[in-house]
Amino acid sequence: MKKELLCLPLALALVACGDNDSDTSKSPSKPPETPPAVTLQSLEDSGEIPKLDRSASLPGTDTDANGIRDDIDGYISLQFSDTKQVAAANQAAKANQSVMSTDLTNPTAVRQTNQLISRATACIYEAFGDANSGVEPAVVSRNLEAVTFNTEERLKQYMEFNKALDGSSWSLPEGNSCE
Amino acid sequence: MNEQTRKFVSFGMALLLVAAMPIQAWAQAVETRNLCRDSGIIFAFFNGVQTTSAEAHRAMNEFRRIHGNERADGENIRYEVMYNYTNGLEDFVETFQQRVLEQEQILQGRFELALELINGGGAWWEKLGQLATTLPEIRDDFLDWYRASIVESLTSLADNPPTLNNYAEHQSRLDTWIVEGKQIVMVAHSQGNLFANSAYDYAASQIDAESLKLVHIAPATPIANGPHRLADKDLVINALRATGGVQDITDIIPPYLDRPAGLNGETDILGHGLLEIYLNPALNIGAAVVGDIENELAAVQPPEIPAEAETGFFTATLTWNGTGDVDLHVYEPGGAHVFYRTMNGQSGYLDVDNTTATGPEHYFASCEAETLQTGTYQVGIANFSRADGRTATLQIASFKDGALGTRSVTLGEPTGDAPSHMMFDVEVTEDSETGEFEVSIR
Structure with a gap:
């Protein structure tokens, strides 16, 4: 088992190299073009990795008071353009964000927040579930979960939220789940 | 079919259609949702x-x-x-x-x-x-x-x-x-x-x-x-x-x-x-x-x-951990008190009553929009007899989202037909624009 784990680094090392097939190198009159250096900044600017608020504030900043952190507003607008998909992503982001303000000592409050997330997740599957959506709904939902709980404080709050749901039960929402 | 006959048939069919339309509209109005x-x-x-x-x-x-x-x-x-x-x-x-x-x-x-x-x-x-x-x-x-x-x-x-x-x-x-x-x-x-x-x-x-x-x-x-x-x-x-x-x-x-x-x-x-x-x-x-x-x-x-029981827009299920008779009581928004003596309410029904041990007792609120009352349902329980010290558990569940909440209490001495513990306020609302019903607990 250990051996299997040890061989894994090769996989990601391979991912890092692989941009050496440019035809421009065949032209004697033109020096080979060096691809622009990949930096944290360039990855964030292109949306390949998320550019997020990393402040110590649990809720973060929500300037337009739409219930979604400003940086996640930015993430959604960069990732999605279809109206229905943007609306579904916004609903999920807002539901995730409500974890931050949930009183974890109040079981009813915890359940109500979970219900929001349950309906929002079902809505993601409605908006991204068909074959032409271009992205799996599980990926959309998982990424929105990850960008919301992106600091130590936020991730801890989320883990405590999950713990508070231990032993509970709920159903997939029946009927239309999108707001 | 000559011209006169054709006109007569057309006129007759038109009359039938005119007569049928209000009936259809009426049928739609009274159709249960x-x-x-x-x-x-x-x-x-x-x-x-x-x-x-x-x-x-x-x-x-x-x-x-x-x-x-x-x-x-x-x-x-x-x-x-x-x-x-x-x-x-x-x-x-x-x-x-x-x-x-x-x-x-x-x-x-x-x-x-x-x-x-x-x-x-x-x-x-x-x-x-x-x-x-x-x-x-x-x-x-x-x-x-x-x-x-x-x-x-x-x-x-x-x-x-x-x-x-x-x-x-x-x-x-x-x-x-x-x-x-x-x-x-x-x-x-x-x-x-x-x-x-x-x-x-x-x-x-x-x-x-x-x-x-x-x-x-x-x-x-x-x-x-x-x-x-x-x-x-x-x-x-x-x-x-x-x-x-x-x-x-x-x-x-x-x-x-x-x-x-x-x-x-x-x-x-x-x-x-x-x-x-x-x-x-x-x-x-x-x-x-x-x-x-x-x-x-x-x-x-x-x-x-x-x-024994029906699925409802929301349900209340009561169980307890032993012998005895524990009763489920629901006070509906319209004033009906639903329990073992009056099992039919205005909005819901007690369809399972247990008088010997463990339960369950089960209440369901109607799935028919015309019957379901909006407002607050107060749900409580009582040790009717022989259930002193038992742990009673009450769960409220909705058709749309499943379990909404579950609470347990230890029962005291019998209180007969008066509930000793009011466990949940269940709120049913209707959106005036969409006609959709929602249920939540407090």
Whole structure:
């Protein structure tokens, strides 16, 4: 088992190299073009990795008071353009964000927040579930979960939220789940 | 047909149409609007180790995508989760920070990577891998710790298997399904199998085997109550095998580097993930798991004993842990007091009354929009007789979202027809624009 784990680094090392097939190198009159250096900044600017608020504030900043952190507003607008998909992503982001303000000592409050997330997740599957959506709904939902709980404080709050749901039960929402 | 006859027939038909239109309109007006979709089959999912609530939501949605809302014979399927949290990983966030984020400058503060790294990485991790060659080593170190931690947690759980007594909401949910005559198909992943076995034993003592099925996925226990699937490279269960018994391997999966991404775009280095491995449509084991579930869905039968209770827009289910007579009382918004003396209310009904032991008692609010009252329903309980000191459990569940809340109290001396504990205020509202009803508890 250990051996299997040890061989894994090769996989990601391979991912890092692989941009050496440019035809421009065949032209004697033109020096080979060096691809622009990949930096944290360039990855964030292109949306390949998320550019997020990393402040110590649990809720973060929500300037337009739409219930979604400003940086996640930015993430959604960069990732999605279809109206229905943007609306579904916004609903999920807002539901995730409500974890931050949930009183974890109040079981009813915890359940109500979970219900929001349950309906929002079902809505993601409605908006991204068909074959032409271009992205799996599980990926959309998982990424929105990850960008919301992106600091130590936020991730801890989320883990405590999950713990508070231990032993509970709920159903997939029946009927239309999108707001 | 001559011209005159044709005119006469046309005139007659026109008269009929004119006469029929108001009748149709009237029929539409009085047609009852059913707010519920009655489901005969419950698909109960017991989640695996270190599953966030959002991951449980995703798993259920994936199951619905695969198995649909109804069986081939038209019987409706309802999807419910019986959620459990993994204890023993309280230091997960700190360890992630120390072993991953603090090891490399470019990773600092990026806690969004935590949930994808436990599956061996993802798109963001790979992108960052372009900036530092140390990432694979950092990941493997963290995953060594993570796997050891979850194996320790699973071992501890297997040594002290969960009982339904500790999971009142799960037990009460089962009580509701059983009294409503549901066919139950349980599907469990990883540590969820320990919870599912406990739930299975409880339900099996009350309903016949043909009405209860269980499918085990990557079970963290040697005890089986139905078909199981286990991948040969499931590193979590393989590690558990060294410390105790687990079930036999059923399927071979490709090595990590050759593994196709699963439903969530990830491959899971540990070979244990539900969406990455066991429901992966590109792996044979994914098809096998789906086949097992389809077989059990096809085989499950309605209980031989007819259903005692009906599904409602919302329901209240009361149980208690021994002999005695405990009563359920519901005060409806219109003023009706529904209990064993007056079982029919204006909006709902007490359709199950138990006077001897354990319950259940069951109230359901009508699914007919014209009958269901909006406003506050006050739900309480009373020790009518012989139930002193018993623990009584009351669960409110809605048609739309499942269990809304479960509360337990210890009963005092009998109070006859007067409830001693008011347990829930249940609020039913109607959206004036859409006509949709909602229910919530306080």
